[in-house]
Amino acid sequence: MALMIQGTGSSVGKSVLVAGLARLLARRGLRVRPFKPQNMSNNAAVTADGGEIGRAQALQALACGVAPSVHMNPVLLKPQSQTGAQIVVQGRVAGHARARDYQARKPALLPFVLDSFRRLSDEADIVLVEGAGSASEINLRAGDIANMGFAEAAGVPVVVAGDIDRGGVIASLVGTAAVLPPADRDRIRGFLVNRMRGDASLFAAGMEAIARHTGWPALGLVPFCDAVRRLPAEDAADLGRDAGQWRPVATGAADGSGGQRLHVCVPLLPHISNFDDLDPLRAEPGVWLEMLPRGRALPATCDLVILPGSKSTAADLAVLRAEGWHHDILAHHRRGGSVLGLCGGYQMLGTSIADPGGVEGPAGEMQGLGLLAMRTEMGGTKRLEQEEGLLLPENAAVRGYRMHMGRTDGAALDRPLLRLRGGPDGAVSPDGRVMGTYLHGLLDAAPGRAALLARLGARGGGHDQAALVEAALDEWADHLARHLDVEAMLAIAATRPGL
Structure with a gap:
C-alpha cells in the first residue's frame, strides 16, 4: 500500500501530517515507511550509513520507529543561492545546478527515485509519500518527480491538503482541481483541511462546497494542535514568521525557579x-x-x-x-x-x-x-x-x-x-x-x-529533547485519529491508479 499527501502549497503541513499518520499507523502494528521523492531544504539529517536526507524525513522515520535511510529522500536539494542548489542523490552529493538547469536533469533522477521507493515498499505494509510545494504547479509538470509525475510513475493515489489558517482554502483546493489536467485530477482521491482554529462546525459548509466543486471526498478537518509546535520545523520560512515575535515577560524576567x-x-x-x-x-x-x-x-x-x-x-x-x-x-x-x-x-x-x-x-x-x-x-x-x-x-x-x-x-x-x-x-x-x-x-x-x-x-537541561519529541508525536497522532477518516485513507492507499 502507498498513499501520497500533496498540498495546495508549501508549508501547509504535509511533513507533520505524514509524521502523525506514520506514528498512528505504526502504533496499529503496521510496518510504515516515509518517502519524499524530492525535497528542498537546508535542514538535513545524517543517516546511519553516512548519507544525508531532509530532516523532516528523519522525523518521519522516528515516527515509524525505524532508522532513517537515504532511500526515504532520494533527491535532496540544498539551496546555496537564490537560483542554485547542491544536489544530493540517495544520500551523496551529485553536483550543483541552477534552477533552470535542474529542470532538465530531473528525468535522469526518476530512476533513482523509483528505485528508492521500491526498496521501501518491499519492507513496508504502507509507504506514506510526501509531495513538495504545490500539487498545482502545472508549469513544472513536465519531467516532474516530486508530485504528480511521481504519483503517475509509481501508481500512487493522492490526498491533497489545504491550510485554512493562511486563508483562501476553498479557492486553493477548488483551484487545484480546476487547473490540473484530468488524469492528474483523477489521481486525487480525497482532500483534508489542516490547522482549523475556533469552532469547526462553522466550516462544515466549506467542506461540503469543496467536495461539491472538486468531486473529492472530505477526509477530515484537522484543528490546530499545539503539539506540532514541539516538533522540529522543516522550513526556514517558519523561522521568518516567528522572527522578532518572542518577547520576555520583562527585562531580566524570572524563569519560574528563582533564576x-x-x-x-x-x-x-x-x-x-x-x-x-x-x-x-x-x-x-x-x-x-x-x-x-x-x-x-x-x-x-x-x-x-x-x-x-x-x-x-x-x-x-x-x-x-x-x-x-x-x-x-x-x-x-x-x-x-x-x-x-x-x-x-x-x-x-x-x-x-x-x-x-x-x-x-x-x-x-x-x-x-x-x-x-x-x-x-x-x-x-x-x-x-x-x-x-x-x-x-x-x-x-x-x-x-x-x-x-x-x-x-x-x-x-x-x-x-x-x-x-x-x-x-x-x-x-x-x-x-x-x-x-x-x-x-x-x-x-x-x-x-x-x-x-x-x-x-x-539553570536548565531538565528535559530530554528526544523524549519531548516522542511525546509530541504521540499527542499529534492521537489528534489526527480523532479528526481524520483513517479507514478511508487506508482504503485509498490500497488502490493503485494507473497500474
Missing part, C-alpha cells in the same frame, strides 16, 4: 541550516530565545549570541556584515557577552574563510569575525558522521552529528570545546566566552545542555 532568564539571540541569516539545533532552548523555561530578523540590531540585553549552521557560510557572513551585526557581536563580546558558533557559524568566528574552488559560491577568501584564532578552507569530501562524546571541561555527555565541508586549523583548536569519538572538536577562546563546534545537536542531550547553560549562569 533569571538567559537572553539568547540568533541572527536570522538567509542560508540558515539545521536550525532544529535551537529547539532544545525553546523548551527551556530559563531561556528566552529570540530570532533577529534582518534590519534589527542586537539588543543590549542579549547574554548569548548563537550563529547557527549555514549552507553558504561566506554569503551569510557577507549578510552579517551588511546588516551591521558583526559590529554588534564584537561589541557584545567586549561587554562580557558570550558567542556560540555551530558548524557554519563556528567557521565565521575565525580569522578567515577561504573557498579557492568555489565549493559554496564564488571562489575567494573572506575575513571572519576574528573571535577565534583559526582559519577555514572549504573543499574536500563532505563529512557526514553520527557522534557522541563529552563537553569539556565538565565532561558532560553530548551527542549529535557532523555535516560539513572544509578544514579548520589554528591555535584556537588547542582548546577544544568537545571530546568526541572521532577526536577533539571545536574551540574555546582564552576568555571562555567564545565557543564553536562542528557538532549539530550539541544542545539535544540534557547533561551537555545543562552544563553549558550553567557555564553561562543559567
Whole structure:
C-alpha cells in the first residue's frame, strides 16, 4: 500500500501530517515507511550509513520507529543561492545546478527515485509519500518527480491538503482541481483541511462546497494542535514568521525557579541550516530565545549570541556584515557577552574563510569575525558522521552529528570545546566566552545542555529533547485519529491508479 499527501502549497503541513499518520499507523502494528521523492531544504539529517536526507524525513522515520535511510529522500536539494542548489542523490552529493538547469536533469533522477521507493515498499505494509510545494504547479509538470509525475510513475493515489489558517482554502483546493489536467485530477482521491482554529462546525459548509466543486471526498478537518509546535520545523520560512515575535515577560524576567532568564539571540541569516539545533532552548523555561530578523540590531540585553549552521557560510557572513551585526557581536563580546558558533557559524568566528574552488559560491577568501584564532578552507569530501562524546571541561555527555565541508586549523583548536569519538572538536577562546563546534545537536542531550547553560549562569537541561519529541508525536497522532477518516485513507492507499 502507498498513499501520497500533496498540498495546495508549501508549508501547509504535509511533513507533520505524514509524521502523525506514520506514528498512528505504526502504533496499529503496521510496518510504515516515509518517502519524499524530492525535497528542498537546508535542514538535513545524517543517516546511519553516512548519507544525508531532509530532516523532516528523519522525523518521519522516528515516527515509524525505524532508522532513517537515504532511500526515504532520494533527491535532496540544498539551496546555496537564490537560483542554485547542491544536489544530493540517495544520500551523496551529485553536483550543483541552477534552477533552470535542474529542470532538465530531473528525468535522469526518476530512476533513482523509483528505485528508492521500491526498496521501501518491499519492507513496508504502507509507504506514506510526501509531495513538495504545490500539487498545482502545472508549469513544472513536465519531467516532474516530486508530485504528480511521481504519483503517475509509481501508481500512487493522492490526498491533497489545504491550510485554512493562511486563508483562501476553498479557492486553493477548488483551484487545484480546476487547473490540473484530468488524469492528474483523477489521481486525487480525497482532500483534508489542516490547522482549523475556533469552532469547526462553522466550516462544515466549506467542506461540503469543496467536495461539491472538486468531486473529492472530505477526509477530515484537522484543528490546530499545539503539539506540532514541539516538533522540529522543516522550513526556514517558519523561522521568518516567528522572527522578532518572542518577547520576555520583562527585562531580566524570572524563569519560574528563582533564576533569571538567559537572553539568547540568533541572527536570522538567509542560508540558515539545521536550525532544529535551537529547539532544545525553546523548551527551556530559563531561556528566552529570540530570532533577529534582518534590519534589527542586537539588543543590549542579549547574554548569548548563537550563529547557527549555514549552507553558504561566506554569503551569510557577507549578510552579517551588511546588516551591521558583526559590529554588534564584537561589541557584545567586549561587554562580557558570550558567542556560540555551530558548524557554519563556528567557521565565521575565525580569522578567515577561504573557498579557492568555489565549493559554496564564488571562489575567494573572506575575513571572519576574528573571535577565534583559526582559519577555514572549504573543499574536500563532505563529512557526514553520527557522534557522541563529552563537553569539556565538565565532561558532560553530548551527542549529535557532523555535516560539513572544509578544514579548520589554528591555535584556537588547542582548546577544544568537545571530546568526541572521532577526536577533539571545536574551540574555546582564552576568555571562555567564545565557543564553536562542528557538532549539530550539541544542545539535544540534557547533561551537555545543562552544563553549558550553567557555564553561562543559567539553570536548565531538565528535559530530554528526544523524549519531548516522542511525546509530541504521540499527542499529534492521537489528534489526527480523532479528526481524520483513517479507514478511508487506508482504503485509498490500497488502490493503485494507473497500474
